[in-house]
Each structure stands twice: as structure tokens, then as C-alpha cells.
Amino acid sequence: MSKENGLIYRISGPVVTAVGIAPRMYEVVRVGHEGLMGEVIELHGDQSVIQVYEETSGIKPGEPVVRTGQTLSVQLGPGLLTQIYDGIQRPLPKLEETMGVFITRGVDADGLDLEKKWEFNATAKKGDEIGPGQVIGTVQETETIEHRVMVPPNSGGKVKAIKSGTFNITEPVCTLEDGTEIAMMQEWPVRSPRPFVQKYAPDVPLITGQRILDFLFPLAKGGTAGIPGPFGSGKTVTQQQLAKWSDAQIVVYIGCGERGNEMTEVLDEFPHLIDPNTNKPLMNRTVMIANTSNMPVAAREASVYTGITIAEYFRDMGYNVALMADSTSRWAEAMREISSRLEEMPGEEGYPAYLSSRLAEFYERAGRVRTLAGDDGSVSVIGAVSPPGGDISEPVSQGTLRIVKVFWGLDAGLARQRHFPAINWLSSYSLYPQALDQWYRDNIASDFPEVRTDISTLLQVEAELQEIVQLVGSDALPVDQQLTLEVARMIREFFLQQNAFHDVDTFSDLGLQYHMARAILSFQEEAKKAIAGGAQLEDVVNIPARTDLMRGRFEKGYDERIGELVTEMGKQIAASMEAN
Amino acid sequence: MSGKEYRTITDVKGPLVFLNKTEPVSFGEIVQLRLSDGSMKNGQVLDTSDDQVIVQVFEGTSSVDRQTGVKFLGDVFKLPVSKGLIGRILDGAGRPRDGGPEIVADEMADIIGAAINPYSRQSPESFIQTGISAIDACTSLVRGQKLPIFSASGLPHNDIALQIARQAKLVGSDDDFVVVFCAMGITAEEYNFFVHDLERTGALENAALFVNLADDPAVERLITPRLALTAAEYLAFEHDYHVLVIYTDMTNYCESLRQIGAAREEVPGRRGYPGYMYTDLAMLYERAGLVKGKKGSITQFPILTMPGDDITHPIPDLSGYITEGQIVISRELHQKGIYPPINVLPSLSRLMNAGIGPGKTREDHKSVSDQLYAAYAQGRELRGLVAIVGEDALNERDLQLLKFADIFEDQFLRQSRDEDRSINEGTLDLAWDLLSNIDTKYLVRLDQKWIDKYHPTDRKDSEEE
Numbered sequence A: 001m002s003k004e005n006g007l008i009y010r011i012s013g014p015v016v017t018a019v020g021i022a023p024r025m026y027e028v029v030r031v032g033h034e035g036l037m038g039e040v041i042e043l044h045g046d047q048s049v050i051q052v053y054e055e056t057s058g059i060k061p062g063e064p065v066v067r068t069g070q071t072l073s074v075q076l077g078p079g080l081l082t083q084i085y086d087g088i089q090r091p092l093p094k095l096e097e098t099m100g101v102f103i104t105r106g107v108d109a110d111g112l113d114l115e116k117k118w119e120f121n122a123t124a125k126k127g128d129e130i131g132p133g134q135v136i137g138t139v140q141e142t143e144t145i146e147h148r149v150m151v152p153p154n155s156g157g158k159v160k161a162i163k164s165g166t167f168n169i170t171e172p173v174c175t176l177e178d179g180t181e182i183a184m185m186q187e188w189p190v191r192s193p194r195p196f197v198q199k200y201a202p203d204v205p206l207i208t209g210q211r212i213l214d215f216l217f218p219l220a221k222g223g224t225a226g227i228p229g230p231f232g233s234g235k236t237v238t239q240q241q242l243a244k245w246s247d248a249q250i251v252v253y254i255g256c257g258e259r260g261n262e263m264t265e266v267l268d269e270f271p272h273l274i275d276p277n278t279n280k281p282l283m284n285r286t287v288m289i290a291n292t293s294n295m296p297v298a299a300r301e302a303s304v305y306t307g308i309t310i311a312e313y314f315r316d317m318g319y320n321v322a323l324m325a326d327s328t329s330r331w332a333e334a335m336r337e338i339s340s341r342l343e344e345m346p347g348e349e350g351y352p353a354y355l356s357s358r359l360a361e362f363y364e365r366a367g368r369v370r371t372l373a374g375d376d377g378s379v380s381v382i383g384a385v386s387p388p389g390g391d392i393s394e395p396v397s398q399g400t401l402r403i404v405k406v407f408w409g410l411d412a413g414l415a416r417q418r419h420f421p422a423i424n425w426l427s428s429y430s431l432y433p434q435a436l437d438q439w440y441r442d443n444i445a446s447d448f449p450e451v452r453t454d455i456s457t458l459l460q461v462e463a464e465l466q467e468i469v470q471l472v473g474s475d476a477l478p479v480d481q482q483l484t485l486e487v488a489r490m491i492r493e494f495f496l497q498q499n500a501f502h503d504v505d506t507f508s509d510l511g512l513q514y515h516m517a518r519a520i521l522s523f524q525e526e527a528k529k530a531i532a533g534g535a536q537l538e539d540v541v542n543i544p545a546r547t548d549l550m551r552g553r554f555e556k557g558y559d560e561r562i563g564e565l566v567t568e569m570g571k572q573i574a575a576s577m578e579a580n
Numbered sequence B: 001m002s003g004k005e006y007r008t009i010t011d012v013k014g015p016l017v018f019l020n021k022t023e024p025v026s027f028g029e030i031v032q033l034r035l036s037d038g039s040m041k042n043g044q045v046l047d048t049s050d051d052q053v054i055v056q057v058f059e060g061t062s063s064v065d066r067q068t069g070v071k072f073l074g075d076v077f078k079l080p081v082s083k084g085l086i087g088r089i090l091d092g093a094g095r096p097r098d099g100g101p102e103i104v105a106d107e108m109a110d111i112i113g114a115a116i117n118p119y120s121r122q123s124p125e126s127f128i129q130t131g132i133s134a135i136d137a138c139t140s141l142v143r144g145q146k147l148p149i150f151s152a153s154g155l156p157h158n159d160i161a162l163q164i165a166r167q168a169k170l171v172g173s174d175d176d177f178v179v180v181f182c183a184m185g186i187t188a189e190e191y192n193f194f195v196h197d198l199e200r201t202g203a204l205e206n207a208a209l210f211v212n213l214a215d216d217p218a219v220e221r222l223i224t225p226r227l228a229l230t231a232a233e234y235l236a237f238e239h240d241y242h243v244l245v246i247y248t249d250m251t252n253y254c255e256s257l258r259q260i261g262a263a264r265e266e267v268p269g270r271r272g273y274p275g276y277m278y279t280d281l282a283m284l285y286e287r288a289g290l291v292k293g294k295k296g297s298i299t300q301f302p303i304l305t306m307p308g309d310d311i312t313h314p315i316p317d318l319s320g321y322i323t324e325g326q327i328v329i330s331r332e333l334h335q336k337g338i339y340p341p342i343n344v345l346p347s348l349s350r351l352m353n354a355g356i357g358p359g360k361t362r363e364d365h366k367s368v369s370d371q372l373y374a375a376y377a378q379g380r381e382l383r384g385l386v387a388i389v390g391e392d393a394l395n396e397r398d399l400q401l402l403k404f405a406d407i408f409e410d411q412f413l414r415q416s417r418d419e420d421r422s423i424n425e426g427t428l429d430l431a432w433d434l435l436s437n438i439d440t441k442y443l444v445r446l447d448q449k450w451i452d453k454y455h456p457t458d459r460k461d462s463e464e465e
């Protein structure tokens, strides 16, 4: 039955049809004389349809196809961090060693270095009863991250022997009574979610240091967010900001069908950027997957699964993991291309009918969970979406918005005015604030939610007033409404705008964000009083202290100075009243 | 397996030929067709199986019949490359068009081009001064970037491309660029315009041209840019040249792509263009850049004309999603008589931050550029408002911004076709002079320290002292 070898019958781009072979669905096969890696994606009578992860030109019908018996899997163990992989977990530095700067084909590479020795510290003891997912020892994988070696999800029993020492990742470090040997490395099929005990509702924010995100549209640890936006509106910059500054312990960054240079940028930058939470280079906590737009589409399709499986693995150790996928639209397009080669019945805009269920399954792998070992771990997923023409009525955007709980809508108009991050504060939303408010009250300030409401209300009111201004000009408005416009402008220019490329402005601590928001509200209050007391709006708005307060955010130590700056502002506003 | 000629054509559809055959041919293989009158056509295998082979014919299928002989050449499409390409004009399929001899190959290079390993790339960060203020200040170009010109019919994109080709230089270096020019379906007149300009400035000797004109085979356009980029890669990565690739018009390329898709009865993506157009374009645009351990570089200037001036049309849209920014030419500015009519607001250079600043251009460059954008954007918006409510309804700040928008267009954007402005004295100082028409308290994008140092009044103060 299980015919091991077959022949190529047909080649159409990345899709190859084989005959004379009886593989399982999603089994990995070797295609052609060069043994290109492929995955079975359809069985059709005697024909097996294979998506091939490498370029297929020059391959002929009649060449061999060989089964491997494996499904598409990743290798999990020490050595993942700081690595950069292609969509099927081949380390790109390894590929460079064997192929040079251009990616040719027919080269295999293990995801992990099987030879490298690691210092394993056993934490379980002989005689311990250990279950699936339980930690049996640790390895200091990078300066900041301790790799917790776990019992594979399908294993467990009584420890017969376990030893600390220096091992490579395939050597057994632990033996169970039933003879099972456990090594530091395990494998997991990428298309199956890794098991856990239970999902919890997220109630802790993922703090990103990006004011508009943290303050107005927060994401929870274990939550899901979508960032749709036209080209050049800031999806990648936002994703990279999250990869840099969010307080996740592990970051998995997937460059899915996007630019090569953007990955190079991350590779160049991250080793030099210091994680504000650990004071060590950010690279220590990062795993990258780079399957750029010009690399094979089938491997692009696989890249998000490779990434999320790695993320789940670190979650299972009890870490908070954040995963960014830039861009999920390119992943969807890879599905569309393969589906059309399979001559499947197309759904909307040529996408396969299963598009939305694939999207849902992917985001469903996010979450805050109780791990098999009983710890708390999370995977937060942030997906960029690239809608054609920036119009989010298309299937990928819609499929995403139905699932994710946070919507950061990027706006071409704002980007054009260089208002960055170009996140539209009127159309964006987060469904998490309610679940997170208690956390803010306990950890930042007891009135944090109220301050947020005040700020977002001001922005709403501004939008309404703007409609009137469009008709009559701002001078025609009563002075209190003119003040509201000024305050709202302050929110936009001082608070919402944040320059990702400015050394200081790039990251704002959540406490500082709160103080900045309070400063704006206090300006509003004082100004109202002053105007009621006879001050001119012009004078109040133009006091130098307000400019100092606003420009100050570009300087180091702002969190220490902001109190004084607000006090000084209050004085000057009061003085503007006396001047009259 | 060469030599064997099949006469098994079953169907001909648009540019595609379907045939039954007996021996296996490989995917992507090059095909030669011999018509009954003895003339030859070339093609490439798009689909191959034990029963049937689909061939795309570059020159189109007119006169192909069931008697046409089809020969599979046993190899994928390759271009003979050598330094001898420089100074040559080739046709859209890589044959000499200048009456010169065949290229003597140092190497036969596969024109599909393998992807650069992202790990092996080097970040582009050397500022290229184009001498055009709008570009240098606001959408700075760096070596190894792919920066398309989004234009539309009747606009002077060719002049701008040529001015860039003429003036582009690395400040403080005399490395020259080699130009690889790739024409896809442009008119003979446009082509002559390019060639004359390149000739006039002596750049032609330093250029390699691949030319497919409007009356040349449409399907051939699908390989022309691949030939040009293969030549560029060879010159950049084997011979250390800094290559500037100009290709025009991407819109014609995409039309050919659509034609093939339609003939294959593929499920189309948006507006009839193939669903894989993003990937296909990426296979071209991503062949720009710098790689570790090689001195040369490839900088790309694709030109495309937006159908109906619509930037959301799939051609500019998918391009914008791949390239590292775009320079947008505006019909409105053109009609106002401004050259170069570059609308900086939708224009963008994503690699700008890496290429500017202290030691590269000037410390205030980023701030100045942000401020120019913000002020111009607001000024332009106010124009709309003024049209409704009149200038009287504007406050002081708005009035200044409104006026600035005019000055910016008239003095900053506008320059002549041979005016080569230096970045610091020519462009950035000019920007400061114009920004000084706005009260500094409204210039919130400028750091105080740059105001103190570069603002004209302060500049004068310090000169007087």
C-alpha cells in the first residue's frame, strides 16, 4: 500500500503532481533528482499533488518522487533564539555557507545545530513522576533567556536516570522507567497546535511603549491584533516597534512575503538595541523567519505555521511570547496561488473558500494558557494586513477583523501628513480595555481608565467640531470650542504622534504615558479657568511652557522633568490671565 | 535531447501553444518553433506533464499552425553576460540591435535569478544626491534602493528619470554609475528621447540597453526586464559596478502578464490581473540591493504609468507594496507649470532614515524634511478650506501655512532640467529660508537646537557676531 517511490507526472510552477506513490496528506516528500523538499497537499485518485518549497524550473516529468514518512515539522530546542530561518526552518546563515549569497536549491539544513554542546542543568530527579510538558531541566540559551527543557507532549513516566552536564541536543539527558529517552530537542508538526490544559481570558496588557497603542487601543498578553493599511502607511514600522519594545519575553518575527532589506534591518539593529526590561541586546529573545516576496511561495505558505509553532513551544515553557506576521496578506496570496494551481473552486477574489477558516485557525493559536506543566504562558499574535488599494472590504481584511480583538487601522491620509504612527484614532478599536482596567488601576494609576476616556472623548469631539470648521473656519467657533480644538491638537501632536526613529521618543513607559495624558488634561483645565478669568486664547495657547512641555519629550529624563514642566505651564497660564 | 522536432500542436490560444509530446521536457525550458515558411519563434514551457506541454510564445502565435515544428532546447533561458554588455544595445530577447557582433559570453546566466538570501544582504545606507530638491530633501534615495516613479501618461517622468541618471552621485565619491536601461513597450519616440539624451551626455558608452518597443512582441516583455536585471547583477556582483537600472514602462509589462493569465484561463485577481502578480513583480524589484562581500550595487528606478491616474490601480498598488517607496508625479503640479511636478506628500523613501543625517547629509535633514511635509500638507489642506470660507476665516497660523504651500511649490519644487542642487547649500538651506516664512512657534517638528543653528535669523545673528 505505502508505495515509497513514484514519478513526477506534471509540473506547474510550485505545484508538482506525482503518480505511483501513496503518501499521507501533509507528508513531506523529495521531488526530482535534486531531492527538492515538498509537501503533499492533495490526494486525487492515483495522483498526489505536492507543493514544492523550492524553485521548480528545469525539473522534468518522469523524475523520481520519494516519501519521507514525516509531516512538515520543526525542530525545537536550544539554538532557536537569535536565529533567522526561511519558511521551512532552514537557517539562512547555513544556507549562505553552502550556497553563497543567492539561494539556490536542493540543500537541506537542520533547523538546529545538532552538534553544538549546551550546559544542561537537570531540575527533575530520579524517581520523579513527570508528565507531558513538564520541565526536566534548563539551559542558559542566551544571556537573558533560560531554555526550559520539557517532556514532549506525548511522553511521560517515572524518571529512571537524569544527569546534568554538557550535551548536544540529540543526546538523551533523561531516561524513563519504560525506557523512553528524552533529549533536549523535540520535533513538532507545524500544522498542529501544541497542546495545553486550558485557555484563560487575558487580563494583563502587552505593553509596547507606543502611546496610541498602549493608551487608547491596548493589546492583552495572549491577545490578537490586526494592522491593516495601504502600502507605506506603517505596518512594518509598527510591527518592528512591537518586536523591539513590547514587554514580551520572547519575540517571533515572521517576514512573510515582504522585503529582504527589512529583515536585514532587523538583523543589523537588534543586536545593538537594548531591551528596556533586561538591559541586554534585544536579539537575545528574538527568533526570525524570513521568507521574502521573491522566495518560493509554498515556503511562504508554511512560514506562518513554522513561526507560530516556535512561539507555542516557548509559551509551553511558561513565557509570554509575541508573534508578528508581516504580512498575512502575502500568506493568503500564497494560499490563493497554490489553490489556483490545484484548480480548486475559487471563493471571493480568487481566494480559496477555506481562507477565512485558515485565518481563524491561525489566530486561534494565540492565547493565554495554562500549560501542560501547570504554568502560565501566552502567545500574542499581531498580523499585518495589506489590502489592495488600502480598501479593507476585501476578504483577507474582513476575515481577519472577524477574529482579532484589536484593530489598529492605518490611514494613508495620516501617513501622507507624516502623522506617525498613522493609526486612525476614530476607526481603530480594542476590545480589551474592560478586561485590563483593573490592572491599570492597580499598577499605574487609580484613575487611568477615566483619563483614557477623557482623552478619547476629546478626540471624538474634535472630529465633530472639525466638520463645522470645514464649513465656517475655526475663528467662527465660540472660544471654549476653539480651546477644545487646541487641546485635541495637542493630543495629536504631542501624544499620539510618536517618532519611531527618534532615540528617545521611540519608547514611552506606560507611567510616562499617563503623565503626558494628565498634562494635557491639566492644560485644558487651567486654560479654561484662565479664559474664564479674562485671558485671551491666543496668549494661553502660546505660552512658552507649553512648547517646552511638548518638545521636552524628545529629551532624556523627561519622566523626571514632566512634573516641573506642568507646574511651570500652570504658572504661565495663570500669568496670562493677569496680563489682561 | 536537442534535435528532436515535434509536430504535435493540438491547440493555440492567445500567446500559448499546447502540444502532446512523447519525451519529458522540463518546466521553464526554452522552446524553438519553426513555422512552415521557415521563420522562427521562441518560447518557454509554462506547464509540463506526461501528456501535454504548454508553451508561451514570446513573439505571439500568429501564423503558428499544427504543422509548426517545436523543438525543446533542453535548458532554461540564459543570457550571455560579459563586461562587453556595456555600451551595447540589445533587443527585448537579448539579441544585438545595434548592428554589433553577438555578445561574447564570459558566462551564461539564468535569467530568472535566484533570490538573495536575506541574511546575506547589506543594508543600503549611502545617500545618492540627485540634485533634485524634492527628492533629496523629502524622499532621499540611497544606493541599492528600488524607488519607482509613479506617473501617468503625458507627464514628464522620462525627463525626471534622465535627470536623475545624469546627476546622481554619491557625495564625496567619484564612483560612477553604469546605467542598465530596459524598455518595455514604449514608443520609438520615447526610446529615441532616451537614447539621444544618453548619447548627448556620453552616458551611452556606459550603459547597456535592452529594448522592446511598442511594436515588438508583447509577450517578449516578460523576459526583457529579466535580461536587464541579469546583466545588472553580473555587472554589480561580478565586476563591482554600481548599476542604476531604469525600466519603463512597468504598466506594459503587467499588461503582458495579464494576457498570459487570460490565455491560461486562470482565475484572475483584482481587475483581471493574475493573482500572482505581486510575487512576479517582487521577483524583479527584489533584485535590487547590496550583498555582503561585494562592492557593487543595484539601484532600481522602475517607471510606471498609472492607468487613469489611479494610485490604487493594481499596478502601482502592488509595486508600492514591494518597492522601498515611490516618487509620485502630479498632473496638478504639471498643469501649474512646475517642473519637476513631484508631489512629495504621497511620495516616500523608506530607506531615507538610513541614508541621511550627520556624516551623511546633515544633522537637521530629518527634522527639516518632516517639517516641510507637515507644513506643506497643512497648507494644501487649507487651500480647500479657503475656497469655501475665504482667507478671512483663517487665523494667523493658518495664513502662514497657506502661503507657505505656494512658496514651497514655486521655489522649492520648481527647478530647471539641468539644475543640480547640492544637498546642504542647495536644498536644505533653501528649505530653511522658505520655512522662515512661518513663525518658529508653529514649526513643531523642528528641534530647538536646529532652529538655533540653522534658522536664517539665527544664521544671520551668528554671522553678524
Ligand SMILES: Nc1ncnc2c1ncn2[C@@H]1O[C@H](COP(=O)(O)OP(=O)(O)OP(=O)(O)O)[C@@H](O)[C@H]1O
Pocket: A229, A230, A231, A232, A233, A234, A235, A236, A237, A238, A258, A386, A420, A421, A422, A498, A499, A500, A501, B320, B321, B322, B348, B349, B350, B351
Ligand atoms: N512610527 C513611525 N515613526 C516614524 N516614521 C514612520 C512611523 N511609521 C511609519 N513611518 C514611515 O512610513 C514609512 C513606511 O512605513 P512601513 O514600511 O512600515 O509601511 P508598510 O505599511 O509596512 O508598507 P508596505 O505595505 O509597503 O510594507 C517608513 O519608512 C517611515 O518613513
Ligand SMILES: [Mg+2]
Pocket: A235, A236, A237, A258, A326
Ligand atoms: Mg511593510
